[in-house]
Amino acid sequence: MGRGHLAPGGLAPEDILRLEDDRVVFLDQRLLPEHEVELACHSAAEVAEAIRTLAVRGAPSIGIAAAYGYALAAAQGEDLAAAAEVLAASRPTAVNLTWALEQLREGGDDLAGRARALHREEVDRCVRMAEHALSLFEPGARALTHCNAGGLATGGYGSAVGALRRAWEQELVRHVWVGETRPLLQGSRLTAWELERIGIPHAVIADSAAASLMARGEVDCVVTGADRIAANGDTANKIGTYSLAVNARHHGIPLYVVAPSSTVDLHTPSGEAIPIEERAGAELTERFPALNPAFDVTPAELIAAIVTEQGVHREPYAESLAGARRGERARTA
Numbered sequence: 001m002g003r004g005h006l007a008p009g010g011l012a013p014e015d016i017l018r019l020e021d022d023r024v025v026f027l028d029q030r031l032l033p034e035h036e037v038e039l040a041c042h043s044a045a046e047v048a049e050a051i052r053t054l055a056v057r058g059a060p061s062i063g064i065a066a067a068y069g070y071a072l073a074a075a076q077g078e079d080l081a082a083a084a085e086v087l088a089a090s091r092p093t094a095v096n097l098t099w100a101l102e103q104l105r106e107g108g109d110d111l112a113g114r115a116r117a118l119h120r121e122e123v124d125r126c127v128r129m130a131e132h133a134l135s136l137f138e139p140g141a142r143a144l145t146h147c148n149a150g151g152l153a154t155g156g157y158g159s160a161v162g163a164l165r166r167a168w169e170q171e172l173v174r175h176v177w178v179g180e181t182r183p184l185l186q187g188s189r190l191t192a193w194e195l196e197r198i199g200i201p202h203a204v205i206a207d208s209a210a211a212s213l214m215a216r217g218e219v220d221c222v223v224t225g226a227d228r229i230a231a232n233g234d235t236a237n238k239i240g241t242y243s244l245a246v247n248a249r250h251h252g253i254p255l256y257v258v259a260p261s262s263t264v265d266l267h268t269p270s271g272e273a274i275p276i277e278e279r280a281g282a283e284l285t286e287r288f289p290a291l292n293p294a295f296d297v298t299p300a301e302l303i304a305a306i307v308t309e310q311g312v313h314r315e316p317y318a319e320s321l322a323g324a325r326r327g328e329r330a331r332t333a
């Protein structure tokens with residue numbers, strides 16, 4: 001660990017990922033919560049490998065990592081077109097990856113400065129989303145979240161977890177159910193670790209326990225992040241989110257998606273067109289044939305609200321989400 005053991009509380013953005021003169025440094029998320037170890041990457045290809053192997057993960061963090069990888073490539077004198085290509089190919093579903101590369105390619109010469117600014121802006125979006133999301137919680141709510149949409153996934157603060165944190169500070173949320181998130185356990189390894197560090201009461205549940213908890217009246221809302229939100233509001237997120245959405249609708253429980261506008265993809269009209277990453281079957285079983293889609297799509301009609309830094313968006317989503325991408329405030333609140 002380059003900077004010593006991490007202090008309790010929310011994670012500092014530079015402890016999650018940062019650009020140094022000749023390297024990009026990540027807190028290696030594959031080793032958490034047991035080990036707090038940093039991974040240093042010295043080329044765009046190494047950053048792409050860190051993204052592909054989930055050393056850094058979560059849609060906004062993937063975008064920030066790609067921006068840092070591109071800026072590093074420029075500093076090292078690498079071929080920038082090749083660097084962009086290898087970074088863009090590292091994971092297919094989170095649109096933040098291509099969004100961040102576009103941001104860097106379209107701007108001026110100070111790539112390192114712009115990549116660091118993009119990181120700061122993404123964290124700032126999370127803080128603003130959390131403030132908007134307060135209006136969604138009844139005092140004392142018990143929320144269920146899936147995967148990890150915390151500081152680790154967003155370069156700091158968190159999208160879904162940031163909203164839960166702010167609501168907990170205001171005594172609007174009193175308990176968080178954490179879906180373990182098979183097969184790579186982002187919930188039980190990463191979200192539980194983050195909640196413990198902040199001090200938010202929580203309990204890990206098997207993914208398959210969610211419906212029965214809902215039936216017993218122990219879940220007041222479901223709050224998740226997103227990897228790509230299509231123009232119509234259909235949302236790709238970690239596999240299992242769709243199942244939660246169907247179960248939540250059956251039990252009359254709202255499902256909220258909290259994600260920055262960098263996750264909204266206006267070029268993808270609906271969920272059908274979102275590329276879904278398929279990962280190695282060995283993540284599920286070493287012995288038998290396996291199918292391992294990493295994400296699923298929740299149709300917009302099952303989402304009670306989408307929160308971006310521009311406010312709370314309600315159905316029909318198309319106009320409101322397009323406005324968010326243009327930097328316009330959401331009309332509903």
Ligand code: MRU
Binds near residue numbers: 057059094147154
């Ligand atoms: O495969 P991962 O761990 O990168 O998947 C991450 C998720 O599905 C998150 O919920 C999503 O990126 C939102 S992160 C703010």
